Amino acid sequence: DGGITQSPKYLFRKEGQNVTLSCEQNLNHDAMYWYRQDPGQGLRLIYYSQIVNDFQKGDIAEGYSVSREKKESFPLTVTSAQKNPTAFYLCASSIGTSTNEKLFFGSGTQLSVL
Amino acid sequence: GENVEQHPSTLSVQEGDSAVIKCTYSDSASNYFPWYKQELGKGPQLIIDIRSNVGEKKDQRIAVTLNKTAKHFSLHITETQPEDSAVYFCAAPQGAQKLVFGQGTRLTINP
Numbered sequence: 001d002g003g004i005t006q007s008p009k010y011l012f013r014k015e016g017q018n019v020t021l022s023c024e025q026n027l028n029h030d031a032m033y034w035y036r037q038d039p040g041q042g043l044r045l046i047y048y049s050q051i052v053n054d055f056q057k058g059d060i061a062e063g064y065s066v067s068r069e070k071k072e073s074f075p076l077t078v079t080s081a082q083k084n085p086t087a088f089y090l091c092a093s094s095i096g097t098s099t100n101e102k103l104f105f106g107s108g109t110q111l112s113v114l
Numbered sequence: 115g116e117n118v119e120q121h122p123s124t125l126s127v128q129e130g131d132s133a134v135i136k137c138t139y140s141d142s143a144s145n146y147f148p149w150y151k152q153e154l155g156k157g158p159q160l161i162i163d164i165r166s167n168v169g170e171k172k173d174q175r176i177a178v179t180l181n182k183t184a185k186h187f188s189l190h191i192t193e194t195q196p197e198d199s200a201v202y203f204c205a206a207p208q209g210a211q212k213l214v215f216g217q218g219t220r221l222t223i224n225p
Contacts, residue, residue: 004157035215040123042203043158043215050211058212090157099207100146100165105157 003027006091006106012114013078013085021076021109023091029104031097032074036060037088037108046089049074050097078111086113116141116208120216128224133194135219137204138186144206147187148213149178152201161202162189191221199223 004025013019025032031050035043045058049068063082068074074093078085089109094101117140127133139147145166150158164171164178164187171178175194180187191198204216 006157040217042118042120042217045212048211056211092157097211099209099211099213102148102160102163103150103158103213105150105159107155107157 004091004093004104004106006089006109008109009107011109011111013111014114016080018077018079019111021078021089021091021111023074023076023106025072025074025093025104027093027095027104028071029093029095030071031094031101032068033092033094033103034058034064034066034074034076035090035092037090043090046076085111087111116144116206116214118204118206118214118216120204120219122219123217124220124222126222126224127194129194129196131194133191133198133221133223135189135202135204135221136186137188137206137216138184139206140185141206141208142182142185146207147178147180148205149189150203150205150215152203152218154200158203194223196223196225 007022033048034046044060046064047066049055065077091106092103120137148163151161152158162178164180175192177190202219205213208214
């Protein structure tokens with residue numbers, strides 16, 4: 001069954017702690033994306049990757065880091081530099097790298113600060 | 115860069131009535147406009163999209179209209195059903211590699 005798997009579903013971060021959100025896809029898609037969702041603000045792009053070992057900053061990359069060592073995996077690390085990390089994080093992928101491509105989203109990870 | 119404004123932020127309609135959600139965009143070069151539906155606890159799913167070479171597209175009870183001159187596009191849902199209750203997002207491209215999303219509309223269908 002193809003799709004995008006995000007884990008964990010819920011995650012709690014302590015002050016000064018880095019946490020990593022997992023995103024795995026078995027759709028053989030080239031492009032992968034991380035979005036942050038806050039109430040009333042839509043989806044904001046954090047990072048995106050169009051090919052293995054390459055990624056670009058989105059609109060709100062500060063305090064976040066990513067890696068793309070494998071085509072199917074695009075983990076997001078929320079660092080201690082991100083002062084307001086509480087949000088719903090969505091991973092997505094698309095077949096190609098054009099903005100005309102359909103995005104396939106995972107079910108999201110809710111990150112909260114303890 | 116592209117700026118997408120979406121209205122209303124919340125919408126409540128009676129079951130069987132129609133619902134309309136509107137979005138405006140700023141970049142006249144934008145040529146692709148998708149709509150995503152997000153059900154509670156899930157990620158968004160594409161429900162319909164339109165390209166700038168057409169003015170309207172329909173898929174059963176869902177339609178999208180595009181006015182390139184005015185730079186706005188709208189989602190129309192007819193004969194609404196309880197399963198239409200969700201958050202809906204419009205989007206428009208910014209450059210060749212990114213989509214900019216609207217703020218979202220929470221649609222509630224009242225029985």
